[in-house]
Amino acid sequence: MPDQTDKQTFSDEEALDFHRIPTPGKISMAPTKPMATQRDLSLAYSPGVAVPVRAIAEDPDLAYDYTSKGNMVAVISNGTAILGLGNLGHMASKPVMEGKSVLFKRFADVDSFDVEVKTTDPDEFVTVVKNIGDTWGGINLEDIKSPECFVIESELQDLLDIPVFHDDQHGTAIISTAGLINAVHIAGKQMDQVKVVLSGAGAAGLSSIALMKAAGVRPENTVICDRDGVVYKGREHGMDQWKAAHATDTPFRTMAEAMVGADVVLGLSAKGAITKEMVASMAPNPIIFAMANPDPEITPEDVKSVRSDAIIATGRSDYVNQVNNVLAFPYLFRGALDVRARRVNHEMKVACAQALAALAREDVPDEVAAAYRGRKLKFGPDYIIPTPFDPRLIWYIPPFIAQAAMDTGVARRPIEDMDAYRHSLRSRVDPSAALMQKITSAVRGGPNKRVVFAEGEEPAVIRAAWAFKQAELGTPVLVGREDLIHQNAAEAGLNFDELGIEITNARVSGCNAEYTDWLYEKLQRRGYLRRDVQRMINQDRNYFAATLVAQGRADAMVAGVTRNFNMALKEVQRVLDVDDTLIGLSILLAKGRTLFVADTSIHELPDARELAEIAIKAADTVRRLGRNPRVGFLSYSTFGNPPGDRGEKVREAIRILDRKGVDFEYEGEMPPEVALDPHGHPAYAFNRLSKPANTLVMPAIHSAAISTKLVQALGGATLIGPLLVGLEKPVQIVSLGASVNEILTGATFAAYDAGPAFQGTGLTSAPPPPAALAERDAD
Numbered sequence: 001m002p003d004q005t006d007k008q009t010f011s012d013e014e015a016l017d018f019h020r021i022p023t024p025g026k027i028s029m030a031p032t033k034p035m036a037t038q039r040d041l042s043l044a045y046s047p048g049v050a051v052p053v054r055a056i057a058e059d060p061d062l063a064y065d066y067t068s069k070g071n072m073v074a075v076i077s078n079g080t081a082i083l084g085l086g087n088l089g090h091m092a093s094k095p096v097m098e099g100k101s102v103l104f105k106r107f108a109d110v111d112s113f114d115v116e117v118k119t120t121d122p123d124e125f126v127t128v129v130k131n132i133g134d135t136w137g138g139i140n141l142e143d144i145k146s147p148e149c150f151v152i153e154s155e156l157q158d159l160l161d162i163p164v165f166h167d168d169q170h171g172t173a174i175i176s177t178a179g180l181i182n183a184v185h186i187a188g189k190q191m192d193q194v195k196v197v198l199s200g201a202g203a204a205g206l207s208s209i210a211l212m213k214a215a216g217v218r219p220e221n222t223v224i225c226d227r228d229g230v231v232y233k234g235r236e237h238g239m240d241q242w243k244a245a246h247a248t249d250t251p252f253r254t255m256a257e258a259m260v261g262a263d264v265v266l267g268l269s270a271k272g273a274i275t276k277e278m279v280a281s282m283a284p285n286p287i288i289f290a291m292a293n294p295d296p297e298i299t300p301e302d303v304k305s306v307r308s309d310a311i312i313a314t315g316r317s318d319y320v321n322q323v324n325n326v327l328a329f330p331y332l333f334r335g336a337l338d339v340r341a342r343r344v345n346h347e348m349k350v351a352c353a354q355a356l357a358a359l360a361r362e363d364v365p366d367e368v369a370a371a372y373r374g375r376k377l378k379f380g381p382d383y384i385i386p387t388p389f390d391p392r393l394i395w396y397i398p399p400f401i402a403q404a405a406m407d408t409g410v411a412r413r414p415i416e417d418m419d420a421y422r423h424s425l426r427s428r429v430d431p432s433a434a435l436m437q438k439i440t441s442a443v444r445g446g447p448n449k450r451v452v453f454a455e456g457e458e459p460a461v462i463r464a465a466w467a468f469k470q471a472e473l474g475t476p477v478l479v480g481r482e483d484l485i486h487q488n489a490a491e492a493g494l495n496f497d498e499l500g501i502e503i504t505n506a507r508v509s510g511c512n513a514e515y516t517d518w519l520y521e522k523l524q525r526r527g528y529l530r531r532d533v534q535r536m537i538n539q540d541r542n543y544f545a546a547t548l549v550a551q552g553r554a555d556a557m558v559a560g561v562t563r564n565f566n567m568a569l570k571e572v573q574r575v576l577d578v579d580d581t582l583i584g585l586s587i588l589l590a591k592g593r594t595l596f597v598a599d600t601s602i603h604e605l606p607d608a609r610e611l612a613e614i615a616i617k618a619a620d621t622v623r624r625l626g627r628n629p630r631v632g633f634l635s636y637s638t639f640g641n642p643p644g645d646r647g648e649k650v651r652e653a654i655r656i657l658d659r660k661g662v663d664f665e666y667e668g669e670m671p672p673e674v675a676l677d678p679h680g681h682p683a684y685a686f687n688r689l690s691k692p693a694n695t696l697v698m699p700a701i702h703s704a705a706i707s708t709k710l711v712q713a714l715g716g717a718t719l720i721g722p723l724l725v726g727l728e729k730p731v732q733i734v735s736l737g738a739s740v741n742e743i744l745t746g747a748t749f750a751a752y753d754a755g756p757a758f759q760g761t762g763l764t765s766a767p768p769p770p771a772a773l774a775e776r777d778a779d
């Protein structure tokens, strides 16, 4: 049975690099107001800022209107129970706290930053937080050990007029209760009948067992355990009032005894606390939630080795059923903030647990299903709760919390129109962030694809191929010498043998003569001798890799790491033909907007006909990627003003499209500000774009390359590509020296291009996109 660390898709070094490069840490701050002019400065700072100061002095609640308080949550810790790693101090907790802040933003658009308090004294902690607490709309306490956390949370709740929520207690209780409700149902058991053993009588464990009791589990059917064994009624050592409240009258003294015949075991303690023997002794269809982080109490592999009838969940993302509080805290606070709640109460937590349990029972959309390890997700033993990347969570869960807050009188600002609220929640999450996830999901959900990594000996390529395989995106085929690949893989700490990554090269392929014949046939009238072609196949990885794809031995290819783009493209083009038009399409993701930019790599100075073809190809590709294309032809001039040859060429491209009668919106020539705001310029009211352009056709390659790279360099934008579009078979050429992520992205797009809807046609001349990608016009 593989050790669970084998499942990790990264090395320790990568985890450190991730946190260090390009900027230390995981969060930064972005202003929401312009700060460009003297006037901006006067408004934002002195003297303008004095006006809201006076208003808030009169009515402190106006801070919700004039400051960021209402959408801001602090994640506060003293580092005394960091994950399951124990008390490692306040500074060591910072990466986790930054992580929680990022999750708030990513999943629920809640702004957040972390505060690490250097004290283990609960009174001192309370004093610090009490005095700064009004800054935020809510406080998420994190990784504070029990029993101190109970006192800290309850005192702060009384002292502050905002939600104070200890995530390890209640976030965990909410998601584990949601999971238990569903697991019990699937196992054919009843909440009021199941016998539950808890390992870990701390913050997470005691709160979880309390909420489960509120959801129907009978107190007398529970046994809780800590480091000293069973916490029985009357125990004297290692006790406190919180453990005593859940202690039961039981003859058991060890967890192993308590586990015999139990239906459910909840692990909220530490790695290794649950053994195979314990699991083997449980009742039929046992439910095992091993939720300790980063390593569960027992691995799913170990559970399966003794109990094939078990329903298993862990806190980790690399196994099915991730029971982790990330499914609760972002949405709970979203709902609480949106009604400006004064606290998070029991009813709000119950509403959250019930909503999560209910969502898991609903039909799972394809894009969620595909994101979940390529399996069709269906309510059952391997899918008892929603997955963290389920895009429905953001609009499904918070309304229940908001409603519960309103019903229980803790909402400062009730929501008047719940449907409108639900709608506004949908648009909160950045549609651009979802693009890669959708592509990845579509690849994972489709048939397995063999992707050739032409520069298979390169360490970055090996790591990308490994990540590709780990993410279940397909089968990587590395071109290179086996011994060198193994050596480089070992140096990167990767074990190839168990992964099923294929290695090939001209020496071992056994098909070189066949490949040479085929390529010679193609190139003999283009000035190549047979021995030239033989050398190309035998010695050049790009020719060899492209021939594998051409010959159907692989579905797609990624190259470019060690050779410049033009050279790599020329080599590939000697093997693979262009469908009709070849273009480079870059994707710019910035501020909730997704822009497709063409041609960023092939046509240096396109003429009018070529510009029209680029637009057609780009529009077609954008449609394949699930968007409704609106093409803006960019220029320095606006609809003929000033006149000039450069603008005329673009105007002629428009006329060509007019004559062709294409089936997408297009307009030009115009500068970016008109393309991106077509109705904001009264002088151009005739502009035919119904909404801002999402596909920008650039007048020449230099303006395309410079503008996309400039936006990226200025920050705040993610640039994907350029994607190569229009070859007869899917090939992506990444930039020279590309990073592991860029190679992985290239391979993912290549695999996507090779998907069933696109087989053999390239991204552009194919039937409509898979259902997983089709979306309402989000932009």
Ligand SMILES: NC(=O)C1=CN([C@@H]2O[C@H](COP(=O)(O)OP(=O)(O)OC[C@H]3O[C@@H](n4cnc5c(N)ncnc54)[C@H](OP(=O)(O)O)[C@@H]3O)[C@@H](O)[C@H]2O)C=CC1
Pocket (backbone or CB within 6 Å): 081, 082, 083, 084, 085, 143, 144, 145, 146, 167, 168, 169, 172, 199, 200, 201, 202, 203, 204, 205, 225, 226, 227, 228, 238, 267, 268, 269, 270, 271, 272, 273, 291, 292, 293, 294, 314, 315, 323, 324, 325, 326
């Ligand atoms: N999946 C998820 O979403 C979440 C998981 N967790 C995980 O739960 C665990 C506990 O966190 P938290 O409650 O905040 O921490 P606490 O420090 O508050 O509590 C830890 C509890 O676990 C007990 N414990 C520790 N080691 C063992 C062991 N080997 N056998 C039995 N009991 C043990 C402790 O016993 P004693 O009282 O005797 O010291 C204590 O009762 C961590 O691993 C954490 O990562 C936490 C929150 C969310």
Ligand SMILES: CC(=O)C(=O)O
Pocket (backbone or CB within 6 Å): 082, 083, 084, 143, 167, 168, 292, 293, 315, 324, 325, 326
């Ligand atoms: C998930 C979490 O909060 C923890 O393990 O502490």
Ligand SMILES: [Mg+2]
Pocket (backbone or CB within 6 Å): 083, 142, 143, 167, 168
């Ligand atoms: Mg925690």
